Amino acid sequence: MAFYIVTDAGCDLNKDYIDRQKDLYVIPMDYTINGETFVYTSYDGSPQLLDLYNRMRNGDVPTTAQINLNDYLTLFNRLVKEGHEVLYLSLSSGLSGTFQTALLARSMVMEKNPDARLFVVDSLCASAGQGLLVHFALQMRDEHGMNAEQLADWVTENRQHINHWFTVDKLDYLHRGGRVSRSTAIVGDIMKIKPLMNVNFEGKLIVQDKVMGRKRSLKAMAEKYESTADRSRWNTVYIAHGDCEEDAMYLTEKVREINPNADIQHLRVGSIIGCHTGPGIMTLFFWANAR
Numbered sequence: 001m002a003f004y005i006v007t008d009a010g011c012d013l014n015k016d017y018i019d020r021q022k023d024l025y026v027i028p029m030d031y032t033i034n035g036e037t038f039v040y041t042s043y044d045g046s047p048q049l050l051d052l053y054n055r056m057r058n059g060d061v062p063t064t065a066q067i068n069l070n071d072y073l074t075l076f077n078r079l080v081k082e083g084h085e086v087l088y089l090s091l092s093s094g095l096s097g098t099f100q101t102a103l104l105a106r107s108m109v110m111e112k113n114p115d116a117r118l119f120v121v122d123s124l125c126a127s128a129g130q131g132l133l134v135h136f137a138l139q140m141r142d143e144h145g146m147n148a149e150q151l152a153d154w155v156t157e158n159r160q161h162i163n164h165w166f167t168v169d170k171l172d173y174l175h176r177g178g179r180v181s182r183s184t185a186i187v188g189d190i191m192k193i194k195p196l197m198n199v200n201f202e203g204k205l206i207v208q209d210k211v212m213g214r215k216r217s218l219k220a221m222a223e224k225y226e227s228t229a230d231r232s233r234w235n236t237v238y239i240a241h242g243d244c245e246e247d248a249m250y251l252t253e254k255v256r257e258i259n260p261n262a263d264i265q266h267l268r269v270g271s272i273i274g275c276h277t278g279p280g281i282m283t284l285f286f287w288a289n290a291r
Helices: 015-020 048-057 069-081 098-112 127-144 148-161 171-176 182-191 214-228 245-258 271-277
Strands: 003-008 024-027 029-033 036-040 085-090 118-122 162-167 193-199 205-212 236-241 263-268 282-287
Touching: 003 069, 003 127, 024 069, 029 048, 029 271, 036 048, 036 271, 048 271, 069 085, 069 098, 069 118, 085 098, 085 127, 085 148, 098 118, 118 148, 127 148, 127 162, 127 236, 127 282, 148 162, 162 214, 193 214, 205 214, 214 245, 214 282, 236 245, 245 263, 245 282
Parallel strands: 003 024, 003 085, 085 118, 236 263
Antiparallel strands: 029 036, 162 193, 162 282, 193 205, 236 282
């Protein structure tokens, strides 16, 4: 019997990382653009993600879809019938309904398999913040020997330690997603105002501050790391970007100035999150004392 950690494509972990892990499964998620639907699992270096961002730059507006109930039932039933323990860490319930659907699927599976070791936890995280929580969960499973129930409790107790910081290049994408008004987006883009956002205690994306200029917004993110990161517990930092690698390297330099020993990993903001934030998103994730 194995112990599977399951998550979804909202985690923005790349294919190379996923393939190296033991008993980790990422549920694909769909997005649609111009009537064409694509399946997104993880970034594998293919041009699909870049194509999405280029289409968005040209004015196309994509949409995303939740994982449907049957997909959860198929996966959960298969793993349970094979005798495995399962812990599913979902994309934040503050951003998606996937967690509620997964809970429903779990209850249906447990009705027929009351002894199943199947647990579903709301990560309250998104993008590579969700990925970072999965990364730590894998370590607690593989290095500390936690079983599914113990790890479900650990994640629930510690998920608020994952700090998320975001900024975007254009406010127009946030306007399309209902995060800011059209007038704010227009004026903000003209004045080169960049929002500094985080994921709050409820797992929702919140604008916390506004900074003049792209470089200042990146510096402000690094300052958040300096003031709140708990490096004594975990020294891993995830920096993910939406097709703006030069800015990712600049942010990396700023973090390294603060902590030369940081284990910094670079990822791409994938299609599920990127559909709502647009190209040019820059993100920073790390373990902190609190959100």
